[in-house]
Amino acid sequence: MTRPFYVTTPIYYVNGAPHIGHAYTSVAADVLARFHRLAGDDVFFLTGTDEHGQKVEQAAQAAGVAPKAFADRVSDDFRSMADAMAISYDDFIRTTEPRHIEGAQALWRKVADNDAIYLGAYEGWYALRDECFYGEDELITGPDGQKVAPTGAPVEWVKEPSYFFRLSAFQDRLLAYYEANPEFLGPHGMKREIISFVKQGLRDLSVSRTSFNWGIPVPGDEQHVMYVWFDALANYLSALDYPNTDAARMRFWPASLHLVGKDIARFHAIYWPAFLMAAGVELPQKIFANGWWTIEGQKMSKSLGNVVDPRDLVKEFGLDAVRFFLLREVPFGGDSDLSRKSLIMRNNVELANDLGNLAQRTLSLVARNCGGILPERRALTEEDTHLLGQVAVLRELMASQMDRCALTDALEDVWKVIRACNAYIDHQAPWALKKTDPERMNDVLRVLVDALRGIATMLQPFMPQSMERMLTQLGVAEEERIFAALETPLPGGRVLPAPQGIFPRYVEAADPA
Ligand code: MSP
DSSP: OOOOOEEEEEOEHHHHOOOOOHHHHHHHHHHHHHHHTTOOOOEEEEEEEEEOOOOHHHHHHTTTHHHHHHHHHHHHHHHHHHHHHTTTOEEEEEETTTHHHHHHHHHHHHHTTTEEEEEEEEEEEEEETTTTTOGGGOOOOTTTTTTOOSOOOOEEEEEEEEEOGGGGGGHHHHHHHHHHHHHHHEEEHHHHHHHHHHOOOOOOEEEEEEEEOOOOOOEEEEEEEEEHHHHTTTHHHTTTTTTTTTTOOOOOOOGGGEEGGGGHHHHHIIIIHHHHHHHTTTOSOEEEEEEOOOETTOOOOOTTTOOOOHHHHHHHHHHHHHHHHHHHHSOBOEEEEEEEEHHHHIIIIIIIIIIIIIHHHHHHHHHHHHHTTTOOOOOOOHHHHHHHHHHTTTTHHHHHHHHTOOOHHHHHHHHHHHHHHHHHHHHHOOHHHHHHOOOHHHHHHHHHHHHHHHHHHHTTOHHHHHHHHHHTTTTTGGGGGGGGGGGGGOOTTOOOOOOOOOSSSOOTOOOOO
């Protein structure tokens, strides 16, 4: 029986161009989707764009383009960024699509039918940049002495008729849910913040706007458009053809994991579960928040001119070096800094040296000393068994790290084995065995090929392109690349293709070294 695995990225606002922060969550979700596919699960991986709301409307106005035409253009750019990063999404949803509008309206009706929505008037603070209502008590004093949102975003006083969602009525149920489902929110810091925010008391939430009209009409009252977060969150269901509960895609609900940035944890960990409770829909299994990237120690911002387009990094360093860096640099969940120096260092030390050289040394010895033919697997020494044992447990070890969203720990587990392989090759010195003990040389090289096969198979989700090349060089056929295939050793006697370096060292042009 294949298990369903449904993972989502946030849907990205189309008010500006895609950058490395957006690529980050998408790459992380992609690693999880690919991992589960290779593990044999039934995967659905969703990404897309969030196209309504005042922020997008204003960006379109500033560009002198109609909102839909503007959204079309920027949404295409997000899709091309996803493609450039090899994001293997199964669907790309846009909130301006009819299927989404229907889904969001159906969810609204369900919530309203269950008496969780009422008409009133909103008077209070709104931060356009965050598309978020803030209570007076949450505001802080900005650099110029004015009131700003806790995120630093400017706030404006809004007064308009509005539908409200009875969020306050869900406070106790939410707290009980967090308590009963300790794995629901992660990492711990985010969970702690959410619980303390909910404990401070929840106010009913304004869920419609009347002062502009770039949004989904509220069913039954066309004067109002839905609050962009009600609209946006519904994407996770509308992409599965909700409200058609008989649709084949509905087998993926409840979602296994919503991956989000820490700034949007509140919407996912409080509002979304409350909307679903009100609609009588099952809650997702997990919401996990990743940290934020700074660039060379500074906040990324248009005004500083340091916004990084991941496609530029890919052009310079190669796709897999960038994907690897993003997930390797800092434990997933924490904040990280992107610097050229550390990107080059990770590439040169861990990819080119630790893994690339190991593969190159092994495969060139097979080419030179074994006529390019994979030696048979024969009796193993204790050291051989020990090394291969470390490789064999990776599958289970990584699966449990993946369940915890510990993507960096999963990479560290693989690197421990890579370092063990390097110690093994140095100790066994197969190059010296050619004359003294050619049979043992064959055995050592075979053990190394098997270890590399295990490593490359398990690293495919992180670095799909280079691991594909590595597996080809190791003589692994395409249908032998799923995790379960690792149980069957490759038959000896296969002719391996001529080895070629996989991870070039990067040398700074201006660097005399
Ligand atoms: N449209 C909403 C999400 C709706 S989901 C139902 C949104 N969009 S966004 O485009 O502003 O942000 C999308 C994601 O990008 C968020 O998860 C946010 O954390 C992430 N990032 C934006 N800047 C970032 C960094 N500098 N670093 C890491 N992630 C960052 O919010």
